[in-house]
Amino acid sequence: MKMLRFRSPSLRSLDQEIQVTIRLLDDSEISCSIQRETKGQFLVDHVCNHYSLLEKDYFGIRYVDPEKQRHWLEPNKPIVKQMKSQQPYTMCFRVKFYPHEPMKIKEELTRYLLYLQLKRDVYHGRLLCPFADAAYLGACIVQAELGDYDQDEHPPDYIQDFKLFPKQSLKLERKIIDIHKNELRGQCSAVAELHLLQRAHNLETYGVDPHPCKDFTGSTAFLGFTATGFVVFQGNKRIHLLKWADVNKLKFEGKTFYVIGIQKEKKLVLTFHTSTPAACKHLWKCGVENQAFYKCAKSSQIKTVSSSNIFFKGSRFRYSGRVAKEVIEASSKIQRDPPEVHRLHFGQSRSFNSLSHKNLIINMEPLVPALPSTNENEADIGLGVGDPLGLLESVLSVLCSSAPTRAGGEAEGQEEEEEEEETSGVLTISELVYNPCASMLPTPVDDGQGGVDLLFQSPIQSPARLLRELHADPDIQAQLVAERVRDRAFERARVVGRSMLGSGLRLLSRNERVNTCVLSAVRLIAMVIGVLLVAVPMLLLLLESDIDVSFLHEIRQTPEFEQFHYEYYCPLRRWILCKISMVMERLGWD
Known part of the structure; x- marks a missing residue:
C-alpha cells in the first residue's frame, strides 16, 4: 500500500487531512492523505506517478455518491466540495476516454491499462460481441495471463477457472481453448494484449459507458x-x-x-x-x-x-x-525508455476466481436486508439502483438466471448436451439480453425480470409485506384486510392533500415565473444603462476633447470615425445647439 501526503502552502494541521483510497484497474489499491483545498488533479497525478504513466489524458477517477449515482472527479475543483459521502473516500481509477485508434498509443504501459479496462468491460457485459469475436477476445486474455498452452499444466477444463463473460457457455469455452492452442501460440503478453485491442476497438460497443x-x-x-x-x-x-x-x-x-x-x-x-x-x-x-x-x-x-x-x-x-489530437501528438514526442510493466499473474485479479458463482452467492447474502455500502462494483458498473426491493429482485434474478457452477451434476450435463445439439443459429454474446444496470452485481440482470425498469419505479409494498400475504392463516388475512382498509383511507386523504398542495404550488410557481421575468428585465435594463454610462462618456471624450493620447489619436484618424464625425455628429451637435439657443431666447436668458 503506497502512501503519499499532499500539503498546501498554508501547511494546515494534520487533523484536517482526509484519507483517500483509490482502486486501480487490476483491483489493487493505493492510499493518500489530502487536505480540504486539494483539487482532483492531484489524485490523477498521484496515480499516474504510481504507474509512471505519461499518456494520462485517457484516464480519470470515478466515485459513487450515497444515492448510488456515479461521477467523474473534476480536476479543477476541490475534492471535498465534490464528495457527498462520508470520510474516508473511496474512488476508482478508470479509462475515461477510449482511444479511437489504440495502435497509436506510444507506450506499452498505456496499452496494458487500456487492456485491463477492456477486460473489465467484457466481464461486466459492456463490450458486446458476436461469438467469434468473444472467443478471440477470451483467448487473448488467457494467452496474456497464462502464456502458451501446455498439455501437462492445463487440464481439459482449465478455462472454467476464468470468469471472462457474464454468461459463459461450454461451447464458448471450447472455442477459446481451440484458439489459445493454435492461433496464439508463441505470443507474449504484450502481443496478446495488442491483438485484443485491435479486435475490440472495431466493435460497436467499444468505449460505450451505457x-x-x-x-x-x-x-x-x-x-x-x-x-x-x-x-x-x-x-x-x-x-x-x-x-x-x-x-x-x-x-x-x-x-x-x-x-x-x-x-x-x-x-x-x-x-x-x-x-x-x-x-x-x-x-x-x-x-x-x-x-x-x-x-x-x-x-x-x-x-x-x-x-x-x-x-x-x-x-x-x-x-x-487536452483533446485527442493533442494527446496523440504529445505521445509521438515521448523519448524516454519505456517503463517496466508489472502484470498480474492468473489468480491475482479479483476479476476471475473471487467472482465465481459460488463466491457471488456467499457475498450477496448480507446485501438483501440493507443497502450496501459503496464498493467496487458500484463504481464500476453502478447506475443508481438504490431501493431495497429493486436490489432484492436483482439478486433473485441473477441467482435464477445465472449459468450453472459446473460442479458436475446431472442437470448441468443435460443442459450442455442440449446446447451442443442446437442448430437453429449461432450463439453470440450479443444475443443475450443487454442490461448493465445491476449496480451492486457483477452479472447483468435480465430486463424482463426488473432491470432498468426498477430505476423508474417507486414500489409501494415492501418485500416483508409481500411475503406476509403468501400466508393463508385467517388471522393474518383479517389483519391484512384491516391494513388495506387503513391504507385506502390514508391514500384518499393523501390524494386530497396533494390536490390542495398542488393548487398552492401552481400559484407559487406562477409567481416565481413572474418574478423571474421581472428580474431578468431589470437585469437587462441595468446592463443597457451600464453600457450607456461607459459608452457615452467615451464617445464624448473622442469627439469633444483635445486629449492627444496615442490610442485616441489612432481612432480619430480612421475613415469610419471621420465619416461619423462630419456626416452625423457635427450636424446633430449644430441642431442641438440651435434648439438650446431658441429655448434660451424664449426664456430671456440671452
Whole structure:
C-alpha cells in the first residue's frame, strides 16, 4: 500500500487531512492523505506517478455518491466540495476516454491499462460481441495471463477457472481453448494484449459507458458516447449513431436529456428521460466532455457550455484538459525508455476466481436486508439502483438466471448436451439480453425480470409485506384486510392533500415565473444603462476633447470615425445647439 501526503502552502494541521483510497484497474489499491483545498488533479497525478504513466489524458477517477449515482472527479475543483459521502473516500481509477485508434498509443504501459479496462468491460457485459469475436477476445486474455498452452499444466477444463463473460457457455469455452492452442501460440503478453485491442476497438460497443434511460415512447434505451459520436442502443442493437460533426448541442432540463443535431440535412432533436435529475446531469457532463475531447482540434477551441438557453439559468460546465489530437501528438514526442510493466499473474485479479458463482452467492447474502455500502462494483458498473426491493429482485434474478457452477451434476450435463445439439443459429454474446444496470452485481440482470425498469419505479409494498400475504392463516388475512382498509383511507386523504398542495404550488410557481421575468428585465435594463454610462462618456471624450493620447489619436484618424464625425455628429451637435439657443431666447436668458 503506497502512501503519499499532499500539503498546501498554508501547511494546515494534520487533523484536517482526509484519507483517500483509490482502486486501480487490476483491483489493487493505493492510499493518500489530502487536505480540504486539494483539487482532483492531484489524485490523477498521484496515480499516474504510481504507474509512471505519461499518456494520462485517457484516464480519470470515478466515485459513487450515497444515492448510488456515479461521477467523474473534476480536476479543477476541490475534492471535498465534490464528495457527498462520508470520510474516508473511496474512488476508482478508470479509462475515461477510449482511444479511437489504440495502435497509436506510444507506450506499452498505456496499452496494458487500456487492456485491463477492456477486460473489465467484457466481464461486466459492456463490450458486446458476436461469438467469434468473444472467443478471440477470451483467448487473448488467457494467452496474456497464462502464456502458451501446455498439455501437462492445463487440464481439459482449465478455462472454467476464468470468469471472462457474464454468461459463459461450454461451447464458448471450447472455442477459446481451440484458439489459445493454435492461433496464439508463441505470443507474449504484450502481443496478446495488442491483438485484443485491435479486435475490440472495431466493435460497436467499444468505449460505450451505457447510461440507462427511456425514449419518448417509454422504451428502455442505453445512451453512450464514443470517439465517433453519440450512440443509442436498444437491447443489443445500435439504433442511432450521430457523429460529433453533426451534433450541435447537448442540454438537459430536470430528468430530460436532449441531443440536437443534423441528420440528412434536417434538424434532429432526440429526447430521453433518465431516472433522476442527478443521472441526467451526469449524462450531460459526460457528453460535453466526450464531444470536446474527440471533436475539437485544439484545447483552446473548448468553450464553456450551458445546459439551457434560458436567460441567466442553467448549469455551466467546461471540459478542462487536452483533446485527442493533442494527446496523440504529445505521445509521438515521448523519448524516454519505456517503463517496466508489472502484470498480474492468473489468480491475482479479483476479476476471475473471487467472482465465481459460488463466491457471488456467499457475498450477496448480507446485501438483501440493507443497502450496501459503496464498493467496487458500484463504481464500476453502478447506475443508481438504490431501493431495497429493486436490489432484492436483482439478486433473485441473477441467482435464477445465472449459468450453472459446473460442479458436475446431472442437470448441468443435460443442459450442455442440449446446447451442443442446437442448430437453429449461432450463439453470440450479443444475443443475450443487454442490461448493465445491476449496480451492486457483477452479472447483468435480465430486463424482463426488473432491470432498468426498477430505476423508474417507486414500489409501494415492501418485500416483508409481500411475503406476509403468501400466508393463508385467517388471522393474518383479517389483519391484512384491516391494513388495506387503513391504507385506502390514508391514500384518499393523501390524494386530497396533494390536490390542495398542488393548487398552492401552481400559484407559487406562477409567481416565481413572474418574478423571474421581472428580474431578468431589470437585469437587462441595468446592463443597457451600464453600457450607456461607459459608452457615452467615451464617445464624448473622442469627439469633444483635445486629449492627444496615442490610442485616441489612432481612432480619430480612421475613415469610419471621420465619416461619423462630419456626416452625423457635427450636424446633430449644430441642431442641438440651435434648439438650446431658441429655448434660451424664449426664456430671456440671452
